[in-house]
Amino acid sequence: MKKSVLRQYAKLIARMGTNVQKGQEVFIFSGIEQPEFTAMVAEECYRLKAKKVVVDWEYQPLEKLAYRYQTVKTLGTVPDYVETRWKHYTENLPFCRIYLMSDDPDGLKGVNVSKMGKAMQMSRKVIKPYRDKIEGSHQWTIAAIPGKKWAKKLFPELRTNQAVEKLWEEILKAARAMDDPVKAWEDHNRDLRERCAYLNGLGIEKLVYKAGNGTDFSVGIMPEGRFAGGSETSRQGIEFNPNMPTEECFISPDKDSAEGIVYASKPLSYNGQLIEGFWIRFHEGKAVEWHAEKNEALLSEIITMDEGASHLGEAALVPYDSPICRSGILFYNTLFDENAACHLALGFGFPDCIEGGHDMSLDEVHALGVNDSMVHEDFMIGTADLSIDAVCRDGRTVAIFRDGNWAF
Numbered sequence: 575m576k577k578s579v580l581r582q583y584a585k586l587i588a589r590m591g592t593n594v595q596k597g598q599e600v601f602i603f604s605g606i607e608q609p610e611f612t613a614m615v616a617e618e619c620y621r622l623k624a625k626k627v628v629v630d631w632e633y634q635p636l637e638k639l640a641y642r643y644q645t646v647k648t649l650g651t652v653p654d655y656v657e658t659r660w661k662h663y664t665e666n667l668p669f670c671r672i673y674l675m676s677d678d679p680d681g682l683k684g685v686n687v688s689k690m691g692k693a694m695q696m697s698r699k700v701i702k703p704y705r706d707k708i709e710g711s712h713q714w715t716i717a718a719i720p721g722k723k724w725a726k727k728l729f730p731e732l733r734t735n736q737a738v739e740k741l742w743e744e745i746l747k748a749a750r751a752m753d754d755p756v757k758a759w760e761d762h763n764r765d766l767r768e769r770c771a772y773l774n775g776l777g778i779e780k781l782v783y784k785a786g787n788g789t790d791f792s793v794g795i796m797p798e799g800r801f802a803g804g805s806e807t808s809r810q811g812i813e814f815n816p817n818m819p820t821e822e823c824f825i826s827p828d829k830d831s832a833e834g835i836v837y838a839s840k841p842l843s844y845n846g847q848l849i850e851g852f853w854i855r856f857h858e859g860k861a862v863e864w865h866a867e868k869n870e871a872l873l874s875e876i877i878t879m880d881e882g883a884s885h886l887g888e889a890a891l892v893p894y895d896s897p898i899c900r901s902g903i904l905f906y907n908t909l910f911d912e913n914a915a916c917h918l919a920l921g922f923g924f925p926d927c928i929e930g931g932h933d934m935s936l937d938e939v940h941a942l943g944v945n946d947s948m949v950h951e952d953f954m955i956g957t958a959d960l961s962i963d964a965v966c967r968d969g970r971t972v973a974i975f976r977d978g979n980w981a982f
Contacts, residue, residue, distance in 0.1 A: 650696025682846025852866025915956025
């Protein structure tokens, strides 16, 4: 890929994605396969007058070795230096975080699922209070860069270098990073804001989903709930784009309202492993029954991670004719696959999906019905025949989706 194109993408991530401000600290988390591009992103942050840029390198084979040889207690214990980093975050708001994803979808295949789950439960109890303190008070962006094994998973018929180049092309296309990317993102954000405004004006009481694969499901919306999409604004008033790409209008539903059964329409890539062919049945907001054709134990680990993990924190609307879906590629990566189809998320919900949520405490937000959990895991439910109706508080029923796409 031409360096000029990659430079443009790096600039897009730093400026339009995270929107680094003068004097801010930036923390980049990146796989080791694209050091040159990671350095480009760091340089673009410095050009925006970042005070400091820190890069944490990630490598799945080392993570897999840790799960193999370390005890649950060792894996789940948060070292002092890690907790100090989280404390540093809370004392240096607002800061920026950039995630450059390139994981192999099968990179943790064979890991002891139970061991992983227990360790995560232990560590997240320590980290969660810090995460809650920075909620809504920093800018962050998730973007993607090709890894060799990820590329070969998607394009096995190509030689490795060709597969990586092809994946670069698809990433840049999906992230609107070609031609005039700033204008493309401004136009796209405007469209998503207009759709959210329409949805918020309906006074929706619940959404009702039906599809030919067996999905027959509804979820309630709180009176204070609001749809969001595209760019977000931090408590400090800084606008940023958390996901590149994004195609969704999303809301945090009432955590105790989900009823019925939903079938996943795409595999879920979770911590380097794939969960495939699964469904979940909800009653009074809680997942009460589930099954997966592949990796059911891992699905169970997610749903039972804590009490909130069995409830929903997000309901997102994405048209079936979205650019990512039209590409015909299953990315085996939630950042992309969630933007190819409507999806739900198990786990924590979002304060910015509540009117005035930024001015409330997390306790106040949760008291309204927004879910709280250590996890947030999206899974895709959109299909070509999905229909969604909005049952409104004034008694109307309004078509939101027909044949998988927007009905307005």
